[in-house]
Amino acid sequence: MTLGKRALILIFPVVLAGYLLAAFSVHVAQSRSIRALEHAKLSQRLEHAAAVFQNEVRRSKSFLNALLNSNALRQFVSETDRTYRANALGVRLQESVKSLSDDPMGFVSLVILTSKLEPEYYFENSWDPFAEVDQAQVELARQLVKGSKLTDWTYLHDVGGRPRIVYSQFIDPITLGRPLPSNKANALLMQVAVQPDRFLEMQTRLKKEYESDIVLQPWPLAVTDDLSASTPLGPALYATLTISDAHFDSQMMRQKTLLALGAVAMSLFSIWLIVFLIRRFITGPIATLDANVMAVMVGARDEIVDRDEAGEIGRLTQNIRELHRQSVHALELVQRSSWTDTLTGISNRAHFNTLAAGVVQDAISSGEKCSLLFIDIDNFKFVNDKHGHEVGDELLKTLAARLADHVDAITRRRGQKPAIFARLSGDEFAVLVRSIPGDGTVREIAAAILALFEDGFEVSGKRFPVTASIGAAICPDDASNVAELISNADAAMYQAKSAGKNRSSRFSRALHDRRTRLRQIQEELRSLDPDEQFRLVYMPIVDTKGRVTGCEALLRWHSPILGNVTPDEFVPIAESSGLFSKIDWWVINKAMSDCAQLKALFGPDTVLAINISSAELHSRSISDYFSDCVERHGLQPQSIDIELTETFAVKVSDQLRRNIEELRQKGFRLSIDDFGAGYTSVQQIIDYAADTIKLDRALVSNLTASQSLPVLKAVVALCHAKDMAVVGEGVDTPEKLAMLTAAGCDRFQGYLISKPLSLDDLGIWALTRTARATAEAVEGNAEEWRTAARSTPVSI
Template identity: 35%
Template sequence: MLVGSYDPALVLISLCVAILASYTALDLAGRIATAKGWPVLLWIGGGGVAMGIGVWSMHFIGMLAFSLPIPLGYDLDLTLLSLAIAMLSSGFALALVSQERLPFWQLLLGALAMGTGISCMHYLGMYAMLMQPGIEYDPLLFGLSLLIAVLASGAALWIAFRLRQNTPYVRLVRGGAALVMGVAIVGMHYTGMAAARFPDGSFCGAAPSGLGNDWLALLIIVVTLAVIGIALLTSVLDARLESRTALLSSSLAQANQELTQLALHDNLTRLPNRVLLEDRIEQLIGKVQRNGGNFALMFLDLDGFKPVNDAFGHHLGDLLLKEVARRLRDNLRSEDTVARIGGDEFVLLVELAEPEDAVTLASQQISLLAQPFQVAGQELRIAASIGIALYPGDGASQQELLRNADAAMYHAKGNGKNGYSFFEQSMNTNARNHLQLLHDLRAALARGEFVLHYQPKFAASGEPIGAEALLRWQHPQRGLLMPDTFIALAERTGLIIPIGDWVLDEACRQMRLWYLHGRESWRVAVNLSALQFCHAGLVDSVAAALERHQLPARCLTLEITETTAMRDADSSLEILGRLSGMGVDLSIDDFGTGYSSLLYLKRLPANELKIDRGFVRDLEQDSDDAAIVSAIVALGQALDLRIVAEGVETSGQQDFLTRLGCDSLQGFLLGRPIPAEQFLDCLSATA
């Protein structure tokens, strides 16, 4: 027998090629698993070519590493046929592992088919030497090589299928698996080579005209590495592209989710907004129409929120709204909806077992919000007015239900707030009038429709000492409107702040004109609403108005109600102290009607107490009122405050108040509110 030998370098190279080909196969299997549509066929076809060349190259380099004491060569046609078999076997393997599932019977058949293909490639490559006489094979080693081919194929298919998903450390695991697969493939090849027997006197029929091995090894190595490298590089780049695409897609999906969240939810409270609420109302209407039943739409508006917002700032107001939202949400069932549709307005959408259950639910919400809130270290108290519209009955569409619930809410506010009201058809007319008045009020300031009338104030001696500025609205259609028609609406919407600034500015302007006409001792009195008094810009507004019209601060009297001054006494002391420091005259209006605290009263930097007209009206008939007025006058004198009585309508009242020691009087008996241009003439006429 001819004894062969091996080139150690080429043997080592064949092992490296086998490992590299195995790793490429595993990586390509991962690409095929993530691909969709026609790219799968491209990856299977291209991968089969690259992997087949790799496996075949390992086999052929291993054969080129083998030498006999005779010249050797390889038939070109048979060599190319063995290469084709390697490619087909590789393509079959990749197609098999690209499936979503790989049952055991498919794995077994695949291992037999692939093992047969690899064995055919190997032994056809051996046959390509065209040895004469033919090569003899050791039956045991021949059978062992076939078994190794099948087992290696089965292991390769199973490993490729298991490692095709991109998991943590997948490339490291694939590297270890490629080492095992490469050794198995090389083991099959060299077992088959060991089975070959070359009788003495044999010669290679392909040696004269076939492929020689002097330059073929280098060529195959270069081409194989190039093909496998290109395939592996393409796979890596595609994986990175897919990863970036997936990341971009995930980012876009997240951005879309966030945009949807923003589009359908309120930014501050994360509750559903009007858009989502309207959709849910439509869905619930459809459900009730199909299955029967009923639901309530409750329009909830917070009472007392704006004073909190103005007194403590918008940041704390926002925190309070969040707490209100949380409390409302936690008190409802998961299938119910609470939405914020703007400002301090919330809407509850609740399915009912019976329409009467709406009463219980509304009472629960009112009691719930009446409990104090702890916000940023402050204990805050608010209330709620709720309007209720029921379906079916109070509207056929979501727009109509919302409109009717809103009308019922305003009706609840008109009944004293902190309560609820069911919708009635008559409310629509009131709601339309209310909305029209609100629309007109927003434009009234810009159109110059507000005017001031002035009611004269007289000293006890009968000498005029100034006037109180009283706001009127010269409505283009409704005529002259008194404050009780629109002031509450202005306070509820916050319009009272710009309107109050205008009143302050106009009163200072008019007083400056009187000042220049010689009335230097007069004072003009301006009423401050609770919202104005709590507003952070009040002191600056007063200072700006005085400076703008060059009016001495002593010529301006600011009137605040006793209730407003005592609501937050410490804060009132700070604001009134700053105003008093400017030289502005301060008056406590409606004294005796609130919850007077003498402890705070003596600390307030006030100059004047104003007796409420309610005590003056029945002064002559009611001894209790007379006693109260006497006590107020005595208290004011003890605290060294001027005493002003308003609402004087009879000479008897005038005489009584004068005898008690009131410093000044005002009322219809002495002079009615009139426009500024008539004021001086009227005083001259009465004098």
């Protein structure tokens, strides 16, 4: 633990406790003042709401007075023709109402009632064209007719869904003035209703802020201990708001929180100041000494800087300098041993990662770039195995020396910083060049390296058939750290190797997209539902007479995200990530469920070939699953031919032998698929007790193209010697079919016979094939009849 951390641990609790105690004292002293301030604030907010409410009352009164002074109302009341009044004058009165409203969207209504509460006119500014005066307002009018008041205003707040202020006034229909009390029975009652939107908004805000609604009641608030306030809105109408203790406590909790945060902030500032002073005068010199020692340890500096410090720190510096002088030789030996490749004498992977991390970090922080060349020696294993490890070691040492000379010469000539050169492992080397991409340095270095292998690589006067594949990646364009940079350069190297070796390749977006697609395929395989995205197609297998003896089930995948994904893409990924069981078991069950239809098309002896991963046979449960499926779908084991894919490298283990033997004892057939390609070898014919060998399409194409009929016959004869039937794959031309037939193949499949078809399309193909065979037979019989007829003498 550093001295700064020790000081922080000692100081922080003391300072923090002091500030928290001060904050608590302030909170206790100020809580009563805060309560009084909150009460004053509440009264002020409520009085403001009352003022807004009174303004709304005055607005309704002025609204009615303006209508009483308008010609539209006067003409409407004095008109005796009810139809004309309702149509023409009513529209004018409606326009007058709208023109007096400040807010075109605000609610306002006008109702004219007789003393018998018969509506003469009603209009409200709303979206409802058929609106009528509601019962609450009619009941208010009834009370006014029975009473003695000629004018009145009322707040209807607890009826319907629209609170409103209703201003009512009786008018003489002739003078449009106030009628005499004795003439009230002949007067008209006009009511203007407005919705106090601002008051309602303030009421909503207060409710949200204080979590308590305004209570409207005909008497003021009684004296209580609660935090509350009351203000008059009008005669016999008071607005009261009471805040619960829980709300006030929450307000106080916020104040407590702010005080606590303030205390913490002040504590942090005080601690920072104290730590700054301690670091400046105490730990700073010690940290500087520690940095000097560390710089010497990592090789960035040769000597510890002598600082003119007095006291203990100065003496400590001198002692460490003397200790360094005594141990520098041993330290150099340790560094040389731990960071140097023992065979070639250049940097090893650990040293390269350390140095490269610093270069990459500097390049990213300064906005510059650097390039990594990943070099792999092609065919080195061949040289190592054939000529011995001593020759291989000498080749690597010579190669490392020549690579270092060429790289150093190029960087020196171009006036650049020395490149970092290291042996990563085995026959893999790396060169990190600190140059600007596009200036030709990387291209020149790659060309110089490849030139060393133009006619093989010479070691001690002898040339060896090795070449180099180089992958290049640029930081930060292709990667932002050493591990990712090496990975991308390695991917580019494999691209160069697959393109023909002894060449260089730059990491590209295509490589990134391919790796991204492989990762997406793996993620989709983990989460997909096979019944939704997988489907099976079937490829017929025929014998030498053209009869369909079986069908091979082939898997197709259409992903809604990735589109069509070929088996060549997803099968290797599934096998390498352990997802093959999920696919194989779905294929087994689905194919067996279709087997009955295949037998209906081609006969009861039709064999269904199902591809599974060879790795699946290492599972003890595979035999039981096959047995459960054939029993579930009512099949015989002899109808199922298990084809082992060879995309997964398999060694014949004891468990594998037991599983194969158990499947064969249960009656299942066994085939080796894609013989002659990849991992399949003649040894597997000996190790596997298979029923069928399927010649790979690439092998068939190569042998038929080179007219190697004797070789093909020998392969077929070898299989027949092991009592294995031979199926030729990839039969897409009559020439291949003829050559495979001549070689003795038993069965054939390929696009010349049929491409893979869905179950429905396979039925159509079978019917078409049967019809064609029938037509050819009929034509042959007719030709024989015509020949016999010509040879028979005719009697006259």
